[in-house]
Amino acid sequence: MTVESVDTGAPTPPVPPGDGGPSSPWAIRDFRLLWVGRVAAVLGIQIQSSALLWQVYEIARRDHPIAEASLYLGLVGLCQFLPLLALTLPAGALADRRDRKNTVTLSILVEASCAVGFLLMALHGNPPLWGLLAVAALFGAARAFLAPASQAFLPMVVGRRALPPAIAAQSIAFQTGAIAGPALGGVIVALSIPLAYASALAMFAVGIGSLLLIRTSGKPAPSPTRVKVVDQVKEGLAYVWNTKIVLGAISLDLVVVLLAGVALLTPIFARDILHVGAVGFGLLRASFGAGALLVALYLSRFPIVKHAGRWMFAAVAVFGVCTLTFGLSKSVWLSGAVLFLGGAADMISVNIRQTLIQLSTPDHMRGRVSSVSMLFIGASNELGEAYSGVAVRFLGPIGAAVFGGFGALAATGIWAKLFPGLRKADRLS
Numbered sequence: 001m002t003v004e005s006v007d008t009g010a011p012t013p014p015v016p017p018g019d020g021g022p023s024s025p026w027a028i029r030d031f032r033l034l035w036v037g038r039v040a041a042v043l044g045i046q047i048q049s050s051a052l053l054w055q056v057y058e059i060a061r062r063d064h065p066i067a068e069a070s071l072y073l074g075l076v077g078l079c080q081f082l083p084l085l086a087l088t089l090p091a092g093a094l095a096d097r098r099d100r101k102n103t104v105t106l107s108i109l110v111e112a113s114c115a116v117g118f119l120l121m122a123l124h125g126n127p128p129l130w131g132l133l134a135v136a137a138l139f140g141a142a143r144a145f146l147a148p149a150s151q152a153f154l155p156m157v158v159g160r161r162a163l164p165p166a167i168a169a170q171s172i173a174f175q176t177g178a179i180a181g182p183a184l185g186g187v188i189v190a191l192s193i194p195l196a197y198a199s200a201l202a203m204f205a206v207g208i209g210s211l212l213l214i215r216t217s218g219k220p221a222p223s224p225t226r227v228k229v230v231d232q233v234k235e236g237l238a239y240v241w242n243t244k245i246v247l248g249a250i251s252l253d254l255v256v257v258l259l260a261g262v263a264l265l266t267p268i269f270a271r272d273i274l275h276v277g278a279v280g281f282g283l284l285r286a287s288f289g290a291g292a293l294l295v296a297l298y299l300s301r302f303p304i305v306k307h308a309g310r311w312m313f314a315a316v317a318v319f320g321v322c323t324l325t326f327g328l329s330k331s332v333w334l335s336g337a338v339l340f341l342g343g344a345a346d347m348i349s350v351n352i353r354q355t356l357i358q359l360s361t362p363d364h365m366r367g368r369v370s371s372v373s374m375l376f377i378g379a380s381n382e383l384g385e386a387y388s389g390v391a392v393r394f395l396g397p398i399g400a401a402v403f404g405g406f407g408a409l410a411a412t413g414i415w416a417k418l419f420p421g422l423r424k425a426d427r428l429s
Contacts, residue, residue: 027162031162033213038150041111043180044181044200044201045111047185048196055122056072056076057268057271059132066268066392066397067392071392074390077386079133079140091149092148100150102218104211105208111146114135115201154170183285183289186289190278245425250353254376256411258384260323260405260407265401268392273398274329283336288339291344299348311348312349312425313416316412317408319346321409322338323401324404324409327400388400
């Protein structure tokens with residue numbers, strides 16, 4: 001694959017020779033188990049997130065007006081973001097020093113324990129908000145260790161020859177869970193919050209079971225040199241800063257989702273703006289995921305191969321317009337429609353952005369660049385929820401959505417000017 005107008009300033013490393021194993025990862029039993037476990041874990045995370053947002057807002061609204069209740073939703077994101085901020089980069093270095101399969105298994109086990117805690121509190125009927133937030137913080141810590149260890153374990157399972165298609169297949173696994181999870185979570189929450197937590201727990205159990213069946217050892221090879229963790233982290237950060245197409249792609253995602261992400265606003269709009277309750281909340285959550293899923297299926301068959309930069313910036317602009325329209329809508333059907341379109345636009349942007357980052361990063365830097373990218377993704381999602389809570393406190397839910405939509409449109413223009421190489425990126429073929 002090539003990207004026009006991309007110059008990383010670093011030589012492209014040679015492709016390592018094949019190891020004589022299968023060329024298709026699907027022929028490898030342990031990879032199939034790892035793939036199933038990844039889908040199940042991501043589904044569990046997303047279903048649990050939907051239930052937690054709705055439950056926290058419902059509890060907060062019993063004693064507080066909308067503006068103050070929104071701050072509690074912001075705390076959900078902040079409690080998950082702080083552990084991610086503190087632990088993600090060290091966790092990436094840890095993945096090169098400790099048994100990766102054990103780290104992944106233990107991380108999902110902690111996530112399952114969090115689901116048990118949420119379930120027990122939901123069955124109690126009136127759980128304390130501080131208890132929900134404390135479990136959310138523990139959940140964020142587990143996620144910080146899960147992603148880097150999972151990515152580092154993949155080459156050990158499939159070998160060199162099957163690694164490129166295995167990476168693509170793992171991306172499909174993540175996108176499947178990330179897209180279907182919010183939609184499924186919204187529907188289940190409309191039926192029962194305890195059922196949603198129980199469903200998340202079942203998904204985590206499937207993930208743990210799949211990992212326990214894997215025979216491949218997760219112990220990394222001893223490093224010939226002992227590089228300090230701090231130096232590894234610095235090198236990864238320096239590469240991202242100096243490679244403008246990577247910096248532009250990652251930072252654009254951070255700013256747009258931070259300003260215009262509507263995940264936290266959906267329970268507020270469903271309950272207090274559109275007055276459609278839990279059923280409407282399920283519809284809104286499902287609409288965004290459905291739009292993203294349909295576009296993902298289309299792109300898997302008909303990928304974008306030309307004018308990639310233009311497509312990405314156009315998709316981000318459409319996402320901003322959809323957020324703006326969502327804020328002004330008084331109809332649940334119009335709100336659902338623009339969320340559907342916003343999910344579709346977001347998937348186009350994500351697909352192109354992830355491809356550009358991979359093409360612009362040499363193989364020996366991908367682990368550290370992935371850690372930085374994951375940190376930015378965590379910031380845009382969890383920190384974005386905290387920002388949205390504060391924005392609702394001062395602007396109201398409608399004002400926060402409208403401001404976010406305009407902010408995304410402004411960011412589109414600013415980033416297109418600041419990162420011309422990103423805007424001019426052409427062929428993905």
